[in-house]
Amino acid sequence: MTATEDAAPRTYGNFRKPRTFGLRGFSLGATLLLFAGLIAVVLAMLVSIWVALALAVALAVVLAPLALKDRHGRTLMQRGAVRLAWWRTTSSGGHLYRSGLLGRAGYGSCQLPGLASQSALLEARDGYGRPFAMITIPATGHHTVVLSCEADGAVLVDERQVDTWVAHWGQWLSALGSEPGLVAASVTVETSPDSGVRLQQEMAANTHAEAPDLATSMLGEVLAAYPAGSAQIATRVALTFSGTARPGSPRRSVEDMALHIGTRLPGLTAGLSMTGAGAAVPMTATELAEAVRVAYDPSVAALVDEARATGGTGLTWDEAGPTATQEAWDHYRHDGAFSVTWAMTEAPQGEVFSNVLTALVQPNRDIARKRVTLLYRPHSRAEGARVVQQDYKNALFNAQQSQIGQARDDVEVTAARRTTEEQAQGHGVIRFGLLVTATVGSADELPAAASAVDNLAPAARIAVRRVHGSQAAAFAAALPLGLVLPLHTAVPQTVRDAM
Template sequence: METLSKAPRTYGNWRKPTSPGVLGLGMLPTIAMLFGLIVTIFTMIISMALAVLFVILMCLALGPLTMRDRHGRNGMQWISARVAWTMAKARGQHLYRSGPIGRTPPGTCQLPGLAAKTRLHEAVDAYNRPFGLLHIQSVDDYTVVLQCDADGAALVDDDQVDTWVAYWGQWLANLGNESGLVAASITVETAPDTGERLREEITGNLHSEAPELARRVLTKVMDDYSEGAARITTRIALTFEGRGRAARKRRTAQEMATEIGTRLPALTSSLSMTGAGTAVPLSAAQIAAAVRVAYDPTVAVLVDKARTEGGLGLRWNEAGPFATQESWSHYRHDGAFSITWAMSDAPRGEVFATVLHRLLAPHEDILRKRVTILYRPHDPGTAARLVERDIKDARFKASQAKRASARDTVGLTSAEQTALEEATGAGLLRFGMLVTATVDHVDKLELAASTVENLSASARLVLRRAYGAQASSFAAALPLGLVLPRHVRVPQALRESM
């Protein structure tokens, strides 16, 4: 008899959007360069010195755009980031104080930065389940947060893992058909277990007439089992735009709660086949508690105790920190210190389903670790236009050199494969990743940074520390539904053309 072994399934074929241009420039700088050359030719007729001066100025303006680091950022982006950080620090915008000595309303601890203009509402869905609805007033977005009990891949057959991945891909593809949905994020957070849940489970089920031996064993388990244990939570944030696509008018929070509440049962039930387990919406108090613990990990025990005693009683204007201080390379919030990285390049080539296993797993050198995968789906009409444009851009880039490089050839093949998959019904979406490591002392930051860099190498990810944007990146990694491109003043089309 012959035994046929099935090769493990691999995944890949993602590509980064590019802008066609010459000399490593994007489309907009290329147009500017061609226009500058035309102006230089006409200037030479008037004065050669003036033409030379114009060429020097043009080189100074376009020169930084031709220099790129290993993360694909050009010199202009580095200069603008440093200038923006210096100006913000000079105005004192890197400091935040709330509470009795702060500038916020007395007795409140509002969220800082991008999350300052958020309001939390309570509503019920079609299954009569309460859920919290976050209103991001600066961009008029509404976010609902789901909590999942992921099954995990331990002792699971490869066929079952492949099935989970297939259904997860289908769930992501269906997001493009959801009217008004602009983004989704999946946050996997690992932290030390406080032991309060185990204590509540044991004390709540302990019989008054139980044998003495059983009591002592359960007491020993209750006291010792939680030491060194880790708690892994998975949350999914779905962000909807507040303006209707048809009328383009601003809708109230009550109208959005009614619309989202009717769609939540379908969104949560479709997650059951993806390995996410039972998905339930978080209430307003649970969302506030999750954010409060993220900014101040020392209150995790108090929050769990309050939950076991019947209720949290935490309001949204109490979920923020008392004080924060943003530095160029890290972020201090209350009694903790954090560093946030952003993914600059996805794994090249093909990967297995376990590529993120070590990055998502708990680590003893990091107090709390948060890995957030950000998705922005495209509707079918936009997806068709994007894949055709990517093919044209890839062909243009491959034709720039007399002999196309291997990367250009692979990029063209990937673009054609993506267009073929989209034409057969696959979804198209953009994705990114934020990784936040939190420690309880500033001396542990470098050790946590080295740990994350090693874990990202095993996941074949290229991470870049969010220099000068630690506060906003920390908030974006929380399950709040903050879509960073919607908060940037420079339009996305202009940034991509650079």
């Protein structure tokens, strides 16, 4: 290609959700139930036609909740199960949380609520001697370290450089599948109003006592006007490792996991520097506690910035949680703020450009604080090969059910075959999801925030739905805490996939 030729814009896509083996759109569990019911009906016909008819009606009634789906792919049975779980939660008072001196938390502390209530925080040092905070979740045996990144941004950046960043990001994600003990990762981009404290401290430190009156007046106007309407963007990457027992090895202790993670961090942070994430530095225990505290109570953001400028806040993990929360069916109230969380139900379809999520992660005037979290769960090389091969077989089976071929089925088969080829060439296979949390100062601002997210999601080529009955868990999962939601459910993931 000559220097005068323009390269075609690079596109991305082929995001696939593995399809289960089922008949005519039924799941595996529904298909097996259908076959068993049909056999029972045939056998009942040998006894009485009325008995067979009654069994057929009962089978239709049982299969209807498994067959009827909404536009997000959720069956009637799944929605009914969520309603039942929510009724049990509200009946037992599980949607309420009170901490502090007059609360129910132990020792008068402000522990985190919900899934992170039993979490603990430990600070250690990595191979470079940098301190890092490690969150431990005893229920799952997971240990999480959080990296703070100074993303460069794509403004005035050459398109070829952006493509290079995306390529390195793909390689970094692919390498997570071979990272020893790593089970999940997340990237959180949080936008919030800038309090102006940092600008004030910077000006105060660099202003000369004998500066001209004009310069001093101009700086005063800048200090008064610039923070208004400006936004602060924070990017954090959470890496979750498992300390559970392995074949031939016992369960690793917290100290062993701190040593293991400390030796892996230099390589992981060095790989992020090539992805456009800028300098990736592990967050200390105080920094992580401050970030979580501000997330649950945004009103203390300015106080935290002021304390950082004068020596630090000294917050501990027992002080990072809210003093009171109340979970509703479609929103979450924590201290003096209200939040709503949405979950992605459909990845971008077709080919997309590298800036497909730009509008979603950028600050929005209708949302005071917005948090967009990408959740990743990498497959190992062996698991990835098995998943893509099974997905290809299921796509072929679904395409062969119809005597007249459909274009959608042909596209599904082609995409599944392409995925198997890419995996065979050494590419990684990773599961991913997306959560969007909008936080506002009052309940009256929730409709405007919900309308903003509903407009931003189609622009990002994704489909989202409001998380009903699990707003507290979704809010915690969107924070860089290393919570792997499928492992905190009562029904195993394999059973839910089959149903």
